Amino acid sequence: MQQLDILAFGAHPDDVELGCAGTILAAVAEGKKVGIIDLTKGELGTRGTVAIRLKEAQEASKILGVAIRENVGMADGFFKNDQEHQLAIIECIRKFQPTIVLCNAPEDRHPDHGRAASLIADACFLAGLSKIQTSHQGVAQAAWRPANVFHYIQSRNLLPSFVVDISAHMDKKMESILAHSSQFYDPTSTEPNTFISGNSFLEFVKGRAKELGQQIGVDYAEGFISNKLIGVKSFDGIIQNKT
DSSP: OOOOSEEEEESSTTHHHHHHHHHHHHHHHTTOOEEEEEEEOOTTOSSSOHHHHHHHHHHHHHHHTOSEEEEEEEOTTTOOSSHHHHHHHHHHHHHHOOSEEEEOOSSOSSHHHHHHHHHHHHHHHHTTOTTSOOEETTEEOOOOOOSEEEEEOOSSOOOOSEEEEOGGGHHHHHHHHHTSTTTSOOTTOOSOOOTTSSHHHHHHHHHHHHHHHHHHTSSOEEEEEESSOOOOSOGGGSOOOOO
């Protein structure tokens, strides 16, 4: 068991990079241990192959400096929020015992995203119930419930509960996204165009981060949704927005 400070889940191999790579980079820079778990291999994606996408995910992981990245191999487009899939996520949570879990947006253009959000949030709660028994490599696991589950914002313009300043890490965030080269803008590609393959989509990603940053008086930020009230110990950690 390798205990992590933050465990980020994504329905597809590039979701985490798009949604919260800047926050991950900031946490790693602070010495936090961060991991990523992809639910599917993105096998239904229009562009690329499973082998290519797995290789790209590992390259992005090197850029982000995460401690682990795993893929649980759920069916792209068809995984469900049911007992079988919840138990698979519970095993991951108990294996890495994260304090914070990051996961997909609660509602989004791609139906996998909202379904993954519900699956992971439910599994995080259930992972704390000791009467649910799981094991890893034949060893019984102890119950563990993360302190917080935060949903990163994706395509939909959802209202964040809070935002994280990623100004120092925006360039590397984009580098981690572009590590998934089969999926994003490549003027030499002969594969079909998709919602995310145009240069305008990359500009949208930067524009969203710019917009969120502007609202707190910094260059770039990422937004997160919390299903419970967030508390602070003091005002010292709040960014003093003078705009």
